[in-house]
Amino acid sequence: xxxxxxxxxxxxxxxxxxxxxNLAILLSFVVVVTVLASxxxxxxxxxxxxxxxLVSAPDLVVQRLVAGRHDLIPESYGLTVQGITGxxxxxxxxxxxxxxxxxxxNYTLIGVRSxxxxxxxxxxxxxxxxxxxxxxxxxxxxxxxxxxELVLTDSRGVGVLFDxxxxxxxxxxxxxxxxxxxxxxxxxxxxxFPEGHATDLTVAVGNERExxxxxxxxxxLLPDTRPVTRDELARxxxxxxxxxxxxxxxAFAGAALAFSILAWDKATGLSAEEQQEIGVLKAIGWDxxxxxxxxxxxxxxxxxxxxxxGLILAYVHVFFLGAPLLTxxxxxxxxxxxxxxxxxYLDLYQLIVLGFFTVVPYLASTVIPCWKASIADPEAVxxx
Numbered sequence: 001x002x003x004x005x006x007x008x009x010x011x012x013x014x015x016x017x018x019x020x021x022n023l024a025i026l027l028s029f030v031v032v033v034t035v036l037a038s039x040x041x042x043x044x045x046x047x048x049x050x051x052x053x054l055v056s057a058p059d060l061v062v063q064r065l066v067a068g069r070h071d072l073i074p075e076s077y078g079l080t081v082q083g084i085t086g087x088x089x090x091x092x093x094x095x096x097x098x099x100x101x102x103x104x105x106n107y108t109l110i111g112v113r114s115x116x117x118x119x120x121x122x123x124x125x126x127x128x129x130x131x132x133x134x135x136x137x138x139x140x141x142x143x144x145x146x147x148x149e150l151v152l153t154d155s156r157g158v159g160v161l162f163d164x165x166x167x168x169x170x171x172x173x174x175x176x177x178x179x180x181x182x183x184x185x186x187x188x189x190x191x192x193f194p195e196g197h198a199t200d201l202t203v204a205v206g207n208e209r210e211x212x213x214x215x216x217x218x219x220x221l222l223p224d225t226r227p228v229t230r231d232e233l234a235r236x237x238x239x240x241x242x243x244x245x246x247x248x249x250x251a252f253a254g255a256a257l258a259f260s261i262l263a264w265d266k267a268t269g270l271s272a273e274e275q276q277e278i279g280v281l282k283a284i285g286w287d288x289x290x291x292x293x294x295x296x297x298x299x300x301x302x303x304x305x306x307x308x309x310g311l312i313l314a315y316v317h318v319f320f321l322g323a324p325l326l327t328x329x330x331x332x333x334x335x336x337x338x339x340x341x342x343x344x345y346l347d348l349y350q351l352i353v354l355g356f357f358t359v360v361p362y363l364a365s366t367v368i369p370c371w372k373a374s375i376a377d378p379e380a381v382x383x384x
Contacts, residue, residue, distance in 0.1 A: 007290065007293050007294050007297060008297050010294060011294050011295075011297035011298045011301060012297075012301060014294070014298060015298055015301060015302065022302055025302060025306075026302060026305065026306050026309075029302075029303065029306035029307070029310070029358070029362070030306050030309045030310045030313065031310075032310070032358065033306060033307055033309075033310025033311065033314070033354070033358055034310040034313045034314045034317065035314075036310075036314075036354055036358075037310055037311050037314035037315075037351075037354060038314040038317050038318050038323060038325075038326055039326060040347070040350050040354065041314055041315065041318040041319070041323075041344075041345075041346070042318050042323045042326050042342065044345050044346070044347050044350065045318065045319075045342040045343060045344065045345045046342070047237065047238065048343070048345040049342070049343065050234075050237040050238075051234070051237075054230055054233055054234050054237070057230045057233060058091075058202035058203060058204060058230070059203060059204055059205040059208070059211050059229065059230055060202070060203035060204075060205060060211055060214060060215055060218075060227055060228070060229055060230075061200055061201070061202055061203070061227070061228045062077065062081060062200060062201040062202075062203060062218055062222070062225050062226070062227050062228075063200045063225060063226045063227075063228065064077070064200075064224055064225050064226075065224055065225065065226050066224070070200075070226075072193065072194070072197040072198065072199065073092075073197065073198055073199070073200055073201060073225070074196060074197055075092045075196050075197065075198050075201075076196070077201060077222055077225065078090040078091075078092060078201050080221055080222060081201060081203055081218055081221075081222075084214055084217050084218065084221070086205055086206055086207060086210040086213065086214050087203055087204070087205060087206075087214060088204045088205065088206045089203070089204040090201055090202070090203050090204075091113075091201065091202045091204075092198035092200075092201055093110070093111070093198055093199050093200050093201070093202055094110070094111035094113070094184055094187050094188060094193065094198050094199055095108060095109060095110035095111065095187070095199050096108075096109050096187075096191050096199065097109070098152060098180075100141075100142075100152070102142070103141040103142060105138075105141055105178065106178060107138060107178050107179070107180050108178050108179050108180070109152075109180045109182060109187060109190065109191075110179065110180070110181055110182070110187070111181075111182060111183070111184035111187045111188075112125060112126055112181055112182065112183055112184060113184050118133075118168040118169070118176060118179075118181075119168055119169055120133075120166055120167070120168045121136065121167045121168055121169060122146050122166065122167045123146050123164075123165045123166030123167060124165055124166045125165075125166055125168075125181065126165055126166070126181060126182060126183050126186075127165075127183075128183070129183060129185065129186060130161070130162055130163055130186065131162065131163050131164075131165045131182075131183065131186075132150055132162040132163070132164055132165070132180055132181060132182045132183075132186075133164065133165060133166035133167065133168055133180075133181045134150065134164055134166075134167055134168075134179070134180050134181075135167070135168060135169065135176040135177050135178060135179040135180070136167060136168070136169045136176070136177065137176075137177030137178055138150075138177075138178060138179070138180055139164075139167045144164050144167070146164065146165070146166075146167065147163065147164065147165070148163075148164040149161055149162065149163060149164060150162045150164050150180070152180075152190070154189070154190045154191070154192075155190065155191050155192045156192065160190060162182065162186070166181075168181075203218075203227075211229050211230075211231075212229065214227075215227040215229055281294075291370060292367060292370065295366055295367050295370040296363065296366075296367055298366065299362060299363040299366035299367060300359075300363065302362075303358070303359040303362045303363060304359065307355055307358060307359055311351070315344070318342060319342055319343075319344045322342065323342070
């Protein structure tokens with residue numbers, strides 16, 4: 001053990017003697033790991049948020065299509081869907097999107113009957129005309145305190161004043177951060193919804209294995225509708241986030257390649273001083289295994305320190321600063337969406353893979369050329 005510790009001590013002193021070269025490698029290594037880890041952290045955090053959101057999603061959502069676009073659906077369609085075997089409940093939902101020019105953010109307005117399960121932070125849910133409750137993101141964006149007021153411009157261009165009676169959140173900030181809950185009558189009047197129409201229908205199916213069968217029957221009975229299952233929503237979220245993260249990784253591939261070339265050049269380009277050092281160590285009695293252990297310690301020390309620093313910087317960038325360099329691409333709607341803080345979700349498998357593709361190649365590029373020098377004749381190496 002003492003022998004190994006002495007070799008480690010010599011390896012660290014060797015790194016300090018060539019601090020200029022090693023500092024250049026460390027800085028480039030840290031930048032690469034930080035960017036790659038940031039992309040993985042943001043993607044996994046958003047996917048985890050979406051997964052938590054979909055836990056409470058309905059088994060089936062029925063939308064009406066007109067000319068290939070989502071349109072209002074007659075509530076009478078719910079009676080047809082209710083008659084399908086296996087359907088336990090059908091609920092019309094009334095909701096819509098609203099762009100707030102004051103905060104430059106998109107809000108989701110939903111009728112109180114259609115509102116998801118929410119956790120109130122202050123106050124209560126709306127119960128009378130002219131009342132509303134808002135998500136924590138909207139309250140922060142509009143600087144609303146209870147009791148407060150919220151002014152929105154309806155579909156006729158008229159400003160409408162609502163009394164804010166509650167502020168809420170949920171397990172997933174994606175679900176409630178931009179949400180405004182109104183009375184259903186207020187929402188219908190705000191968007192000028194025609195009577196007897198809803199935005200979509202949510203369908204509860206008693207047996208999860210029958211969801212696809214029910215969806216197929218809905219398509220047959222109501223050919224102008226599009227039933228969307230919870231599994232399809234999950235696959236869509238997964239595909240979107242994978243595509244966006246893959247696009248970011250592809251855009252960064254050039255920088256990663258440049259780092260690989262730099263690391264390989266720095267590691268494999270043994271200077272005359274380093275070659276003579278290996279020759280001297282062999283001449284005074286070091287074995288080839290001792291030299292390889294020395295260079296392995298040097299490579300591990302440099303690569304592991306760089307890897308850990310990169311992970312720490314990526315964690316701070318994503319979960320403390322909100323990943324300002326990545327979220328506009330990965331979230332897509334971040335320019336219009338009220339800011340929300342990502343909940344830390346770390347995937348050990350991703351960290352292991354990231355370490356394997358960054359630490360191991362550098363370690364190999366460090367040890368292999370040193371092995372070639374260590375098996376040569378010490379006198380020939382010293383003489384150059």
